[in-house]
Amino acid sequence: MTLRPGSGQAHDRAVFLDRDGTLIDEVGYLDRPERVVLYPWSIDAVRLLNRAGLRVVMVTNQSGIARGFFTEAIVDEVHAHIASQLAEGGARIDAYYYCPHHPDGKVEGYAQKCECRKPGRALVDRAVAAFGVDPARSFVVGDRWLDVELAQAVGARGVLVKTGYGVTEIDKPRAHVTADAIVDNLIAASSWILRQC
Ligand SMILES: [Mg+2]
Numbered sequence: 001m002t003l004r005p006g007s008g009q010a011h012d013r014a015v016f017l018d019r020d021g022t023l024i025d026e027v028g029y030l031d032r033p034e035r036v037v038l039y040p041w042s043i044d045a046v047r048l049l050n051r052a053g054l055r056v057v058m059v060t061n062q063s064g065i066a067r068g069f070f071t072e073a074i075v076d077e078v079h080a081h082i083a084s085q086l087a088e089g090g091a092r093i094d095a096y097y098y099c100p101h102h103p104d105g106k107v108e109g110y111a112q113k114c115e116c117r118k119p120g121r122a123l124v125d126r127a128v129a130a131f132g133v134d135p136a137r138s139f140v141v142g143d144r145w146l147d148v149e150l151a152q153a154v155g156a157r158g159v160l161v162k163t164g165y166g167v168t169e170i171d172k173p174r175a176h177v178t179a180d181a182i183v184d185n186l187i188a189a190s191s192w193i194l195r196q197c
């Protein structure tokens with residue numbers, strides 16, 4: 001397929017994917033790669049998006065770094081572990097972006113307010129710079145309202161999944177935060193997204 005910039009091809013689109021509670025089990029602060037458990041449908045869900053030509057970009061808040069629970073090196077190991085499991089199933093996440101900050105953190109350099117902690121948009125802007133994707137043609141999938149808020153902040157469509165915190169989030173609606181879709185899990189999110197493309 002020949003891609004022309006700005007021509008509205010699939011590669012203009014990205015799916016910004018939350019990690020914990022969306023792609024893998026929500027286990028609190030994930031401090032060891034051995035604790036990574038992908039949902040049974042996650043590999044298929046990502047591969048569907050790959051095959052449709054959408055960029056798949058992880059965007060995850062990892063305040064455990066600022067809080068001193070684990071290091072950036074651990075997060076990189078976790079992502080390498082996820083990448084190898086996906087690769088075994090023929091699926092690929094194009095970029096793994098995370099925010100290591102938190103204003104209440106205690107680790108110097110990370111304890112700060114930032115623009116990249118979701119629903120801040122800096123991680124999305126990084127993907128725009130790296131891949132030339134158009135947020136207005138893109139999607140955010142996550143299990144928290146803050147993921148949907150990120151979608152609203154960048155003009156993307158927001159999909160809330162009912163895995164992880166999602167099942168309790170739907171009982172706590174937030175003013176001015178409206179999901180474009182609320183679905184059972186990531187594979188349902190992928191199907192919904194492909195129907196919009
Ligand atoms: Mg999550």
Ligand SMILES: [Zn+2]
Nearest residue numbers: 099101114116
């Ligand atoms: Zn940050």
